[in-house]
Amino acid sequence: MAKGHVLVLPMPCQGHVVPLMELSHRLVDHGFEVTFINTDVDHALVLAALPEGVEALRGIHLASIPDGLADDEDRKDLNKLVDAYPRHMPAYLEALIGDMEAAGRRRVKWLIADFNMGWSFEVAKKLGIRCASFWPASAACLAIMLNIPKLIQDGVLNDKGWPDREETLQLAPGMPPLHTSLLPWNSAGAPDGQHIIFQLVCRNNKFNDHAEMTVCNSFHEAEAGAFKLFPNILPIGPLFADQRSVGSFLPEDTSCLKWLDAWPDGSVVYVAFGSMAIFDSRQFQELAEGLQLTGRPFLWVVRPDFTAGLSKEWLEEFQKHVAGTGMIVSWCSQQQVLAHRSVACFVSHCGWNSTMEVVRNGVPVVCWPYFCDQFLDRSYVTDVWRTGLAVSTGEDGVVTKEEVRCKVESVVGDAEFRNRARWLKDNAWRCIGEGGSSHENFTRFVDLLSE
Template sequence: MAAPHVLALPFPAQGHVIPLMEFSHRLVQHGVKVTFVNTELNHALILGALVSKDGSSSLGGVDMVSIPDGLGDGEDRKNLARLAEAFLEVMPGELEKLIGRVSGSSVSAGGEELTWLIADASMAWAFPVARKLGLRVAAFNPVSLAMFAMRMSIPKLIRDGVVDEKGWPKRRGTFRLAPGMPPLDTTELSWNRAGDPKGQPVILDLILRNNAATHLAEAVVVSSVQELEPGAFALFPEVLTVGPLVSAEYKPAGSFWAEDDSCAEWLNAQPAGSVVYVAFGSFAIFDRAQLIELAEALALTSRPFLWVVRPDSASERWLEDLRRRAGPRGRIVSWCPQQLVLAHASTACFLSHCGWNSTVEGLVNGLPFLCWPYFTDQFLDRSYICDVWKTGLQVAPPPAIAGEAVRTVEREVIRGKIEELLGDEEIKVRALALRDVAQRAVGDDGSSRRNLTRFLDLVRGSAS
């Protein structure tokens, strides 16, 4: 029997590329050939960030190819509405041509025939393209099961009077989609918190299109753990939860920036359970006033801290100022191997934007969180951490209305929250208990291990 050959297509953003790449590594480990499709820009970033400069287009056994995203040089790819408009115009045709090239080259070289497309659920427009060319399709969700449920339930939210037909809230206050799910304020719905409010119609339209195309998928895979989200799982019991997608053995997972490997050596020199790790993902941007308040707050704690400040989020002059304020206990880096940092014995807590990848990576290492969400699904993730699992605290509330100016959080508030979190023994106990739940899921006969096997059986069934 020939090995199955899968084409993997992420949404073109760092937080989507990494979990699908991690899932691709799992498939490769079980004998599945994976060809991973990035946009041309992201493809170049990933190759440029690799330590090895051998020019290889393979990443840990995963072959990488690229297609255009429809945007020109210098256009803002953090503008999600503009990005969505561009790739909907260009990528379907480019994907069709790519599938033809990959299929032809594999067969002519005596390799595995391309049989499946696994696409990010936010790229479900690709399902009809793949089906037309004879591929079977699966949807991959790099978000919580609750967020998948929230997006799929937009018609219900409209019927229940939570939002209007344009997705905007009809009333103020919190609601739960189902018992056991996290509460969410109506002002914090992901499609209304994805950047400039003027782009909201494009974002909502993309979500609704993707929802409609999801019925073409033979399987829906979610980067989560069934036992961590029982309320959402009760709504969608057919999904295959396969998380946590965190490797005990670190492998390259498609980082857009070069990782500062010296972080590990610095952490080795710190006392156990002492370091405040600060990272806000690949999108969040703070103004200079907020960066200064955060730097001063971290210095005031008198604790060692490791702070990731992306190259695109602060000028060199700002960075010099932040390093001066950080003093000898603080280390500021542009990017780091986060999974290694979170697993290190010296790391005490995670001050985070609460992206789902970061949430799961911190959770699987039993760390308490300080939550500072920035946009989209991060507010729902914060609600899990603070209101359901009770393994963290919120630094400060976001603006009440999307597009409203963000207030600067002062240093004493931040310092106080860090001290409160690290002094709360009950939070630490709950965090360690969740770590054990997550680790059991990928152990022998764990729910995620069983679901991975089910998915592998499905994919292998198409190979001949």
């Protein structure tokens, strides 16, 4: 018999759906009834991408509510997205819960919500539902957000969230250094919408007081400094789903796994930039030619919306040139790719899911952050763990093909990067194994949800 009915609510972005879907699978394994709530738009994408239909979710119920945006509005515009959903989604969430109970579903006992959906805790409190909070990024990122009042008091930030001082922050020993020009809320989109992101962060810090526990997709050895600073943030990761569906918005091309089988161990460069990054045509071409210059086999994920203005003929010609050594797919199972023996390094945007996946598999990284917390994750890789290098842009803001070749060769050619990546991998597996710190924290979480 199920232990209780739990609602799981991610922020409506691919990088937030994935870890909460991974967590949902684990909760189902522990006997909970889980209803996973996407927005209507994301719900349709997930259904269309499921390889075996809803059976691939193995007991997770799917539900959806509107996000408050019109059908033709850009959902990659974070400013627009986070402005809409606190105003529209609370009423829809409350109505959905009422409809489920009216239809005879078990009463909802717990809401596990993305920290970034803090408004939902007030809905839950109103309905007598207990709350737990899930933080999908690094604990260091949350630590910076929770330190906003002190940063303002110390004169580092003004009350609008903009830096008053140009300096590099390091909140505690062992935490990643971050320049004040790259704070997560200041790197999320157009500057004229920055106040929307900053206000959301400040509100969520207060909403989180309703949560009885805050867990995150990390592990102690990866972020010891952050967990010492905020011991109430409990790491339960790295999370993974054992090849079960994690709510991809695009169908996964599985042919690349057989393609990888044909290559020697540690030979393939894997390249992917997540679900949000967009390159202009020049940067796309520089990356493409840089991969070709390495002379190494590469697997490159190119979403349909990854670049604008690129000549279709140019791309077709490029694919002909690299047909023997390069494979381009629109989406893939990244967890399976990074676990493959043939992968030598990962050219990555450094989203936190990707960062945890690469850590769990002991793969070195060429860091190429795009926005938000990805600059902080880069700092972990390059400055704290020392498991990779970052690309540098020229004066025109472009990463050249020579820079791509140089950084790939430097990371793949230095055994120390792989040795440190393997050390971190071993620590990650110890944490999630029986008796490890993440395992113990997850047990505490399950016990709380079972009350």
